[in-house]
Amino acid sequence: MTDPRPGSFPARLAGVALVVAGLACGEVPTLPEGVAYISPIILASPAVALGDTLRDSLGVVTPLKLYGIDNSGDTVRNITPLFIVTSIPGQSVHLTPTNLAIGDSVRTATIVGQVGTRLQTPPASLDVVLQPDSVSASTSTSSRFPVPTAGEVTSVVSLGVSVTSPPTSTTQRAGVKSIIVRYAVTRIFPATASIPDTTLVLIDDTGRFRLPTGRAATDTTDAAGSASRRIRAIPLGFDSVEVSASANNLKGIPLKGSPIRFVVTTK
Known part of the structure; x- marks a missing residue:
């Protein structure tokens, strides 16, 4: 279970480095329109449903994108990239002339982008999955912070969920x-409780939390359809905390069972 992969939602890039046009005598050559670099492929979502078109988190059909960047670091948008599906063997996704990706087979597709003959992106991964319809808790929705272990002042509770697709005539319900x-931390009881920032936070598998408050987090389901975040707190000064976990299908519609509400008490 990981954070959404780079490139798996708007404004994120599918990779970590810009692609440079090549080096000659220490200078970066430029292509037409002043392009010196290109971004990695920008995916609207980490997955596309089988038989459907890639959509953003609101369910809006969204094409594959990449941007050019000139030597001054400014974005060059009026370029015409070429996207190529490189996953083999067999079909995974196919691309329309307007750079829409349509899921053809349940598997992971790899796609590269090109601008001209000299610039190519690293491969971007796009999962083709069955359309999910439900989310449910995989850990208790009512629990208690354990007593901190020796030498520790905080305690941690896991908040797990499972996302599944409906059964078909040939398959059982399965994780997506x-x-x-x-x-998101939605409520703290009592409402008058004063809890310093970062003493009650949602953390990932490595113990990191999202600034500035740590009260929101995301995870991406693994191959079994499981996702999880943990709530970490100094269990003093409040009675309980409510955390919601929500997920949509790949058309932007909330899944059955969403949001799930977890309540963790200190007593």
């Missing part, structure tokens, strides 16, 4: 990978 699950 690459679905983004959003966690």
Whole structure:
């Protein structure tokens, strides 16, 4: 279970480095329109449903994108990229002339982008999955912070969920990978409790939390359809905390069972 992969939602890039046109005598050559670099492929979502078109988190059909960048670091948008499906063997997705990606087979597709003959992106991964219809808790929705272990002042409780697709005539209900699950601290009881920032936070598998407050987090379902975040707190000064976990299908519609509400008490 990981954070959404780079490139798996708007404004994120599918990779970590810009692609440079090549080096000669220490200078970066430029292509037409002043392009010196290109961004990695920008995916609207980490997954596309089988038989459907890639959509953003609101369910809006969204093409593959990449941007050019000139030597001054400014974005060059009026370029015409070429996208190529490189996953083999067999079909995974196919691309329309307007750069829409349509899921053909349940598997992971790899796609590269090109501008001209000299610039190519690293491969971007796009999972083709069955359309999910439900989300449910995989850990208790009512629990208690354990007593901190020796030498520690905080305690941690896991908040797990499972995203699944409906059974068919030939398959059973199954977990769906690459679905983004959003966690948020929604209420603290009593409402008058004063809790310093970062002493009650949602953390990932490595113990990191999202600034500035740590009260929101995301995870992406793994191959079994599972996602999880943990709530970490100094269990003093409040009675309980409520955390919601929500997920949509790949058309932007909330899944059955969403949001899930977890309540963790200190007593």
